[in-house]
Amino acid sequence: MKRLTILLAALLAAGCAAGPPDSCPAGLTPGVRAEAFFGRSAAGVQVVDDAGWAAFLDQVVTPAFPDGLTVLDAAGQWRGSTGQVAREAAKLLVVVLPGADAAQAADRLAPVASEYRERFGQESVLLLAAPTCLRF
Template sequence: MKRSLLVLILAALLGGCATPLPRAGWQRCELFFGFAIPGGGEVSAGDWQAFVDGEVTPRFPQGLTVLPAQGQWRNAAGHVEREPSRVLVLLLPDDDAGASARIDELRSRYRERFRQEAVGRACTAAQVVF
């Protein structure tokens, strides 16, 4: 009798220590920013940080991740371009109705500011826990 009570108490205590399960209802959006500027040069570290501070953070103040990358893609003229890049990762709740428009604003601002042909976007369903 005592043993089964001990097992029950331990099970209850250990259940409280479990990591919460990831919740559905989120998106993981990745944006791909090339750093090569047409005609020569690259987006500097200072210019990138100014873009993050002035454009990204105000639109997504709840958080973000930036990963350094080396990108490759085929441009509109059919040439393979290789360049330093950054991947911006955003985790967004599905009920954030304005998120898609804010992402497209970022893409447009970056293309205009740094004369880019494109900024890639990939969004997938995600299960998230913090």
């Protein structure tokens, strides 16, 4: 939880809380692009298999973002609390929230990240949120 709190505070302190761009080009509307990076290993062992991810997506992610989302397969690398570099398969969740700001995106992603960490014993989930212009 400490890492998530620090990440959310950093997002807000960096000026993301100001919200979407003041103006977007014709035909585009302001919003936020939010991303969450979910590692699938713990202590070098894959703990989130395809069935586990699919259940998490159905039970947690989809209800949190019923209007739509994108999930991509990724390969991640990071330095954990032990100081060792870990490489692992990951999932990247991308959501676009029309009319939202970074604080609202963080509020919506926080419980998803928290549930993932608890369910799969993960140390952290990286969250990003940035103002954008969009059109569907």
